[in-house]
Amino acid sequence: MARPADGLKVVSANRLDSGAVVWLAADDQWQHHIAVASVFEGATAEAALERAKASAATGVVVDPSLIDVTLENGAPRAVRPRERIRSLGPSVRADLGVQAGRRQ
Amino acid sequence: MSHLQAGHYQYDEIDRRFLTERVEQFRRQVERRIAGELSEAEFRPIRLMNGLYLQLHAYMLRVAVPYGVLSSAQLRQLASIGRQYDRGYGHFTTRQNLQFNWIKLVDVPAILNDLAKVDMHAIQTSGNCIRNVTTDQFAGAAADEVVDPRVYAEIIRQWSTLHPEFTFLPRKFKIAITGATTDRAAIAIHDVGIRARALGQGAVGFDIFVGGGLGRSPFLAKSLRAELPQADLLAYLEAILRIYNQYGRRDNIYKARIKILVHEVGIDALREQIDAEFERIRGPKYRLDPEIVESIRAHFASPPFEDLPAKSPAFEAALARDAVFARWAEINTVAHRQAGYAAVTISLKPPGGIPGDATSDQMDAVADLAERFSFGELRVTHEQNLVLAHVRRDDLRALWQELGKHGLDTANAGLIGDIIACPGLDYCALASARSISLAQQISARFADPEQQHLIGELKIKMSGCINACGHHHVGHIGVLGVDKHGVETYQITVGGSAADDAVLGAVVGPAVGYDEVVAKIGRLVDAYLELRAPGERFVDTVARLGVKAFREKAYGTAA
Numbered sequence: 001m002a003r004p005a006d007g008l009k010v011v012s013a014n015r016l017d018s019g020a021v022v023w024l025a026a027d028d029q030w031q032h033h034i035a036v037a038s039v040f041e042g043a044t045a046e047a048a049l050e051r052a053k054a055s056a057a058t059g060v061v062v063d064p065s066l067i068d069v070t071l072e073n074g075a076p077r078a079v080r081p082r083e084r085i086r087s088l089g090p091s092v093r094a095d096l097g098v099q100a101g102r103r104q
Numbered sequence: 105m106s107h108l109q110a111g112h113y114q115y116d117e118i119d120r121r122f123l124t125e126r127v128e129q130f131r132r133q134v135e136r137r138i139a140g141e142l143s144e145a146e147f148r149p150i151r152l153m154n155g156l157y158l159q160l161h162a163y164m165l166r167v168a169v170p171y172g173v174l175s176s177a178q179l180r181q182l183a184s185i186g187r188q189y190d191r192g193y194g195h196f197t198t199r200q201n202l203q204f205n206w207i208k209l210v211d212v213p214a215i216l217n218d219l220a221k222v223d224m225h226a227i228q229t230s231g232n233c234i235r236n237v238t239t240d241q242f243a244g245a246a247a248d249e250v251v252d253p254r255v256y257a258e259i260i261r262q263w264s265t266l267h268p269e270f271t272f273l274p275r276k277f278k279i280a281i282t283g284a285t286t287d288r289a290a291i292a293i294h295d296v297g298i299r300a301r302a303l304g305q306g307a308v309g310f311d312i313f314v315g316g317g318l319g320r321s322p323f324l325a326k327s328l329r330a331e332l333p334q335a336d337l338l339a340y341l342e343a344i345l346r347i348y349n350q351y352g353r354r355d356n357i358y359k360a361r362i363k364i365l366v367h368e369v370g371i372d373a374l375r376e377q378i379d380a381e382f383e384r385i386r387g388p389k390y391r392l393d394p395e396i397v398e399s400i401r402a403h404f405a406s407p408p409f410e411d412l413p414a415k416s417p418a419f420e421a422a423l424a425r426d427a428v429f430a431r432w433a434e435i436n437t438v439a440h441r442q443a444g445y446a447a448v449t450i451s452l453k454p455p456g457g458i459p460g461d462a463t464s465d466q467m468d469a470v471a472d473l474a475e476r477f478s479f480g481e482l483r484v485t486h487e488q489n490l491v492l493a494h495v496r497r498d499d500l501r502a503l504w505q506e507l508g509k510h511g512l513d514t515a516n517a518g519l520i521g522d523i524i525a526c527p528g529l530d531y532c533a534l535a536s537a538r539s540i541s542l543a544q545q546i547s548a549r550f551a552d553p554e555q556q557h558l559i560g561e562l563k564i565k566m567s568g569c570i571n572a573c574g575h576h577h578v579g580h581i582g583v584l585g586v587d588k589h590g591v592e593t594y595q596i597t598v599g600g601s602a603a604d605d606a607v608l609g610a611v612v613g614p615a616v617g618y619d620e621v622v623a624k625i626g627r628l629v630d631a632y633l634e635l636r637a638p639g640e641r642f643v644d645t646v647a648r649l650g651v652k653a654f655r656e657k658a659y660g661t662a663a
Contacts, residue, residue: 017138017209017210018210019159019163019208021161059138059139081590081592082160082529082535086161089161090530090540091530091541092530096161
């Protein structure tokens, strides 16, 4: 069951070279699964976003932003439908995207 | 080049050299971006000028299909690109273009190079410039055609491509042209709509409409000029674009389209400005010489039709013995100007399918069928289907059987299953709500051919955001998805049309949730079946009885 978690955030972006959706995870590494994304709150979220923007400036990723999440069994899950679809792949093509075991 | 067929404009060496240079230029720009020499802010407008967007899951490349006409070789190349660089499919759009959804930035130069090999590109498929000119998918074939619009669409393409003055307009600019008595190009919802007409004694003229468009503020185009002489076509378009470029708003993206200028200034005042500019620039520089028109027209000469009787005994016999084929032939073919031929719509809307999607294997199959049955050319429709424009009636059954092997024999052109749907929240970075999955549910619910036939013409158009790529304002039933406090919510309209009777639909009731949309549409259809008079289409019944009658039936309230 999801528990209320107002204010919980993860950082997401797209890889510059492939466009693939990525999530800021442990050691500020970009990973393809939201489930392993680092969860931030308040000022730590803003600080994480600043680090992500620094990563964008070096050309690794583009368009980093903070995404609202809840926690399900300890793992982050996007709140808004848009970000849920981004985190999984098209809802109309279960054979594509991360939901199908692809990186993109 | 061997792949170019009759009915298809052929690039010359200058065109090809330009494309090659442009690909190499973009290759270097991508390299500089990857190397960190260009920032995203610097690179973004460059990639957009080459049709490359960053969408939800990956980059999306929008490939231009000028006025929707493709050769079989071009379609095969698109199939190959889909297979090699994407996920084995592509998406045909309401702009008669094709989008690839899973593109890697590093692959784009190679893809553009592959496109250039078949005289294709992605230039001006994005950005605030003049976009792909669209037209009647039955151009050069339709029995009701008066003037072949491809000739003028190609002239406008050449004029507008890389036009230095119109590369940074206030906003994008879309032109559509029809040359038939029935408007199948939706000219009323374009920035400029053109109706080509025969003026007598062989002369061609144009009725010009301006300020149509959907999106946040929908407007139907207003009449700007009637019977514009052929020689003045480019001078007049130049004048329209100059006045728009000068006076169109740049302070607010939502008020930047020419429709807002028309609305705010008024059509008469705008006409005065345009006419003054037109008179000022009218002259040899912009005159469209008849020799040029004829040289372009030669590219669109009729294919070598056989001299056939109007009635095909083979076709008539097939109709008599195969009711399923007869239904497909009734629904998916239209009368051809050449005796013994028909134009065929290949539906990309199987029940439960994704509107406009075609696999690479299907594209290859259609390319083969275009060569076998339709002189090696085909069309993309703004309703997200494909067309083989010149098929012998004798061959229709064989074509239908072949289409069936590839899941392309759905008999629903213009029926409830033939839904326009934008990519919506499943792919698009701008979307607020899903549209594809609703279209799939609706087409599956109404999959029964008997039921679709009973309902008759009913055009459902769905958009996943207010930008209205799915043309929802002009759907007989329109569905607009919005994000309401993080929840997908849908507004349903009825009574819209993009045809000769163009009208914007009216909201039929309170917005509903995702899970309620299909049932609501079912109730609207039931209401129509109950209320319609003999011979009335859905949209006719709405026009006769008004929205209120449908609101009462579908929502149980007159409020």
